[in-house]
Amino acid sequence: xxxxxxxxxxxxxxxxxxxxxxxxxxxxxxxxxxxxxxxxxxxxxxxxxxxxxxxxxxxxxxxxxxxxxxxxxxxxxxxxxxxxxxxxxxxxxxxxxxxxxxxxxxxxxxxxxxxxxxxxxxxxxxxxxxxxxxxxxxxxxxxxxxxxxxxxxxxxxxxxxxxxxxxxxxxxxxxxxxxxxxxxxxxxxxxxxxxxxxxxxxxxxxxxxxxxxxxxxxxxxxxxxxxxxxxxxxxxxxxxxxxxxxxxxxxxxxxxxxxxxxx
Amino acid sequence: xxxxxxxxxxxxxxxxxxxxxxxxxxxxxxxxxxxxxxxxxxxxxxxxxxxxxxxxxxxxxxxxxxxxxxxxxxxxxxxxxxxxxxxxxxxxxxxxxxxxxxxxxxxxxxxxxxxxxxxxxxxxxxxxxxxxxxxxxxxxxxxxxxxxxxxxxxxxxxxxxxxxxxxxxxxxxxxxxxxxxxxxxxxxxxxxxxxxxxxxxxxxxxxxxxxxxxxxxxxxxxxxxxxxxxxxxxxxxxxxxxxxxxxxxxxxxxxxxxxxxxxxxxxxxxxxxxxxxxxxxxxxxxxxxxxxxxxxxxxxxxxxxxxxxxxxxxxxxxxxxxxxxxxxxxxxxxxxxxxxxxxxxxxxxxxxxxxxxxxxxxxxxxxxxxxxxxxxxxxxxxxxxxxxxxxxxxxxxxxxxxxxxxxxx
Numbered sequence: 249x250x251x252x253x254x255x256x257x258x259x260x261x262x263x264x265x266x267x268x269x270x271x272x273x274x275x276x277x278x279x280x281x282x283x284x285x286x287x288x289x290x291x292x293x294x295x296x297x298x299x300x301x302x303x304x305x306x307x308x309x310x311x312x313x314x315x316x317x318x319x320x321x322x323x324x325x326x327x328x329x330x331x332x333x334x335x336x337x338x339x340x341x342x343x344x345x346x347x348x349x350x351x352x353x354x355x356x357x358x359x360x361x362x363x364x365x366x367x368x369x370x371x372x373x374x375x376x377x378x379x380x381x382x383x384x385x386x387x388x389x390x391x392x393x394x395x396x397x398x399x400x401x402x403x404x405x406x407x408x409x410x411x412x413x414x415x416x417x418x419x420x421x422x423x424x425x426x427x428x429x430x431x432x433x434x435x436x437x438x439x440x441x442x443x444x445x446x447x448x449x450x451x452x453x454x455x456x457x458x459x460x461x462x463x464x465x466x467x468x469x470x471x472x473x474x475x476x477x478x479x480x481x482x483x484x485x486x487x488x489x490x491x492x493x494x495x496x497x498x499x500x501x502x503x504x505x506x507x508x509x510x511x
Numbered sequence: 512x513x514x515x516x517x518x519x520x521x522x523x524x525x526x527x528x529x530x531x532x533x534x535x536x537x538x539x540x541x542x543x544x545x546x547x548x549x550x551x552x553x554x555x556x557x558x559x560x561x562x563x564x565x566x567x568x569x570x571x572x573x574x575x576x577x578x579x580x581x582x583x584x585x586x587x588x589x590x591x592x593x594x595x596x597x598x599x600x601x602x603x604x605x606x607x608x609x610x611x612x613x614x615x616x617x618x619x620x621x622x623x624x625x626x627x628x629x630x631x632x633x634x635x636x637x638x639x640x641x642x643x644x645x646x647x648x649x650x651x652x653x654x655x656x657x658x659x660x661x662x663x664x665x666x667x668x669x670x671x672x673x674x675x676x677x678x679x680x681x682x683x684x685x686x687x688x689x690x691x692x693x694x695x696x697x698x699x700x701x702x703x704x705x706x707x708x709x710x711x712x713x714x715x716x717x718x719x720x721x722x723x724x725x726x727x728x729x730x731x732x733x734x735x736x737x738x739x740x741x742x743x744x745x746x747x748x749x750x751x752x753x754x755x756x757x758x759x760x761x762x763x764x765x766x767x768x769x770x771x772x773x774x775x776x777x778x779x780x781x782x783x784x785x786x787x788x789x790x791x792x793x794x795x796x797x798x799x800x801x802x803x804x805x806x807x808x809x810x811x812x813x814x815x816x817x818x819x820x821x822x823x824x825x826x827x828x829x830x831x832x833x834x835x836x837x838x839x840x841x842x843x844x845x846x847x848x849x850x851x852x853x854x855x856x857x858x859x860x861x862x863x864x865x866x867x868x869x870x871x872x873x874x875x876x877x878x879x880x881x882x883x884x885x886x887x888x889x890x891x892x893x894x895x896x897x898x899x900x901x902x903x904x905x906x907x908x909x910x911x912x913x914x915x916x917x918x919x920x
Contacts, residue, residue, distance in 0.1 A: 253727040260577075263569075278731075292847055303730045311736035326727035369741040396816075402824070402844050404809070404817045423786075424806045424819030429744050458815050459915055467788035497746050 252331050253324045255287050264380070266396040267291050267330075274333060278321055284336035285321060288392060293328035294399060301398050302330055308371060309393055316362030318382060318389045334392060335384075342388070342443050343379035352443045353510050355381050355388025356436065360503035362390035363432045367499060372427040376435035377416040378443050397427070405458065414461045415448050420492060422466060430492040433499055437487025438470060440506065445475035449488070479509040516585060516625065516656050523652010525578065525630050530555045532586070533563060536653055537571065538579030538598055538630035547571065548648055558813050566814070568593050579609065581628040585656070590626060591850070592618045597631030598653075619850065622658060629653030758839040760822045766804045766864055769797060776802035778865050778918040785917040807867050808899070810912040818844055820860060820867055820914075826907065827857040833872070835859070852876050852908025866898040867914070869905060879906040 250257045254275035261269045267290035274285045294302070303323040310320040319335035340347070342355055359381045363373050374394030382389045396403055404422060405414065414422075418434035421427050441449050449470030454460040470488050472481050483505050489495045496502045518534070520527060528535040528548070533555055547570065554566040563584055571580045579596030592600050594609030594616050602625070607618045610631065620626060630652045768776050771784035771791055779799055781791050786805070791797075806821045818824070823841040825833040830843035833856040841861075846853050854874035861868045871878040871891045878891045881904040888906065891897060899905070899914040 253729060293849060299728075303732070306732050307730075307734065307736050308738065308741070310732040311734075311738055320732040322729050323732055324727050324729035326725055332732070368743045369738045370744055372744065400816070400845050402818055402842055404819045422819065424821040429746065458817055459809070459811050459913070462809065462817070466786075 252287060252289055252329075253326050255285070255331070255333065257287065258284070261286070262379075264288065264375075264392075266394070266399070271336065272333070274321070278333075280321065282336060284338070285333040286318075286336050287331055287333050290330040290395070290399075292399075294325065294330050295328070296325075298399050299323075299325045299330055302332075302395055305371070305393060305395060305398055306332055308369060309366070312365050312369060314362050314365040315387070316358045316365065316389060318391050320392070332392075335389075337382045337384045337389065339383040339385075341379045341383065341391075342381040342439070345443075345446060347383065347443075349444065350510075351383065351386055353506065354386065355383060356440050356443065357503045357506050357510070358388035359390040359439070360436050360499045360506065362388075363436065364499040364503065366393075367429050367432070372429070373432050373435075374421075374427055376432050376439060377413050378439055379413075381439070405462075414458075414465050415442070415450055415453055417465070419466060422462065428492065429498060430495050433487050433496050433502055436499060436502055437484045437495075440480065440487070441470070441472065441476060441484045444477065444480055445473040447473040447475055449473065449484075480506075483509070516622075516658055519655035519657070520649065520651045521627070521629050521653035521655060523630055524650070525652050526648055527651035527654055528552075528648045532584055533567070534581075534583045534585070534628070534654055534656065535567060536579075536581040536598065536628045536630060536651070538596060538652070540578075540650065563813075568595060571595070579630050581609070581630075581653075583626075583628060583656070585622065588622050590620050590622050590656075592620065592626075592628070594618070594628075598628065599631060600626060600628055602626035617849070625655065625657035627653060627655045758842075760840055760842050763803045764862070765801045767799055768802050768804075768865070769799060770802065776805055781918045804862070804865075806917060807862060807865065808901075808914055808916040810914055812846065812912045813910055818912075820862070823862055824860045825856055825858075825872070826860065827855050827872070827874075828853045829855040832856055846907060846910050848908060848910055850909055853910050854908070857907045858905070860899075861896075865918070867916075868896045868898050870894070870896050874907065876908040880904070881906070 252270070252272070254277070256273040258271045258273065261271050263269070267288050270287045270289065272285055272287040274280045274282065290302075306320050306323050309317065318337070321333040321335075323330070323332040325331070342352060347355075359376060363376060366373055371393070373390065374397065375392070376390065380391035382391055404424065405417070416435040416438050418427070418431040421431050438449055441447075449472060450465055450468055451471075453464050469490065472484055476484065483502065486494070486496055487502060496505075518529065523538075524540060525536065525538045526540050528537075528551060530552060535551060550570045551567055554570050555563060558566045567582045568580060571577055577596065579598040580593070581598045581600065582593045584591045592607075594600055594607060597610045598608070600607045600618060600620075602620050603623065604620070607616060609616055768779050769781065769791065771777050771787060772789055773784065773787055775784050775786040777784055777791065783790055806819045808820045810818045810820060812818070823835065824844050825836050825841045826844045826846055827833070828846065828848055828851065830836050830845065833841065833843070835841035836843045841859065846857070854872070854876070856872045857874040858878045859870045859872055861870070869878065869880070869891070871893065873893070879888045880891060880897060881888050883902050884904065901914065901916045903914045905912055905914065
């Protein structure tokens with residue numbers, strides 16, 4: 249049986265932008281009333297200081313106690329490897345195109361409300377995309393934060409995870425500006441576009457190397473697909489308006505608008 | 512190939528690849544997508560050193576049911592090996608197995624006589640054929656790598672498990688009965704093979720034990736944290752941030768350039784707007800004027816991570832030790848490197864007008880530059896200030912990055 253810290257690791261379930269997710273059994277010391285947790289093991293080695301920074305960020309995330317965010321339980325380090333435990337939902341993510349459209353919409357609205365709750369305590373999520381919105385009994389929960397920026401300040405994108413996730417990144421952030429509410433709002437807009445239309449707003453992003461993907465995204469404006477039902481178009485367009493000031497000012501406004509057109 | 516070695520193939524139902532100084536042993540070929548070999552080849556082409564090992568491992572671990580993997584990158588006198596799954600590394604001074612580390616394990620060993628890498632289900636770790644295996648992919652279950660100047664005896668010894676593997680303190684064989692039986696010894700097995708099987712079992716038990724005892728530290732994330740003193744993110748984004756709140760290196764620098772039709776500030780010679788790709792050249796845009804300097808380019812590191820170059824930056828393993836970083840004149844950018852071939856403060860990127868200038872900061876392993884992938888390496892002289900151009904490759908120890916300018920000259 250393989251272990252990370254005192255977790256029993258059962259199987260890998262996927263790669264995120266800064267580490268790998270595993271299904272695991274939690275240790276008794278947590279006193280959790282659940283059989284499984286999602287354990288994220290971060291790539292690379294971290295110093296003690298970095299561990300504390302990550303743990304602090306996650307504690308804030310956990311203290312928000314929103315039903316629209318995944319639960320976080322415990323952060324640890326072993327031999328310089330960081331890991332942290334989150335709720336196990338087991339129903340997949342919005343990355344699955346077969347989720348019924350109603351649930352998709354509900355889940356995007358939920359994720360937007362989760363993002364708003366984070367913004368209200370000064371945290372930008374930085375990693376909103378379909379595969380990071382988890383399904384839980386017909387509702388959505390926004391997954392864990394993009395933590396790479398905490399470990400390597402200044403890093404624009406990590407080399408981990410699929411290059412295609414650049415599709416959801418606000419161009420200002422790629423250009424090196426500070427992440428803001430608008431960064432998550434942009435990602436929510438393109439997430440909505442992807443899950444409802446089934447298409448990306450940038451066409452096919454070259455995945456051969458990071459730079460090509462960068463260029464593709466940086467020198468184009470997202471184009472709303474014909475496949476996106478008309479009533480969602482103004483919402484997506486406002487979320488990804490050319491200037492930050494023209495976008496939704498809060499993720500809550502985005503959620504409210506989306507809730508209004510939901511049928 | 513950096514080091515001069517001979518490679519012996521150990522039979523098995525996996526595959527063995529060699530490209531340049533990298534050897535990959537994949538423990539089984541069944542169920543592996545055919546394009547994995549292409550992906551591995553490409554990953555090798557785009558990377559070097561430790562990073563290559565990481566990239567290859569990532570390609571293989573992305574498989575639904577990852578096979579046992581060993582990736583060895585042979586340097587001048589050391590070998591860096593990544594093991595994942597049921598695969599074993601043996602060298603004259605010790606052994607390491609990937610089976611009990613869910614994340615895989617990385618070992619760096621010195622290349623004295625050589626080493627073997629073998630998937631766990633290889634019944635007879637004998638060499639089938641000596642080959643130079645200059646490049647390519649062949650079926651196999653492992654490799655024996657012998658330094659070219661190793662004697663035949665030394666080479667043969669590599670196949671024999673080391674007796675003097677470093678002892679672990681208090682290593683009771685825990686729950687040995689629950690362990691899966693080792694590979695059955697062939698009926699006519701000689702003493703060596705028996706010894707091999709035994710040591711394997713012991714080793715597995717040891718590592719299990721070690722895994723449980725490895726110290727770790729945990730912090731609860733469910734405690735109540737007082738959030739009342741945390742300010743919400745600003746809502747009005749149109750308001751420019753107060754410059755005085757930022758470190759000095761972040762302050763806006765004004766340079767001479769031209770505005771694009773949509774109002775983005777560009778290099779005076781730009782033919783196309785670096786931000787929108789729109790052709791420059793309408794009358795208004797041709798006026799040279801002073802404006803805030805935009806980001807000048809992007810570094811793509813060998814592990815695929817990127818850095819947008821906006822301001823003076825010190826690159827290194829721990830750039831916070833640099834005076835410019837301490838005084839807020841330059842941003843730190845961490846390039847991690849377990850092998851410590853990158854110095855704590857290795858190189859400085861300095862923005863001067865529209866150029867990004869690199870200087871070596873007296874690093875131990877120096878800074879090397881290449882005009883492109885097939886161009887010769889050149890060491891930056893002490894105090895040399897070199898302006899970077901698109902496509903240049905910069906090597907810092909075993910790590911490297913490619914620079915690309917945002918504006919088209």
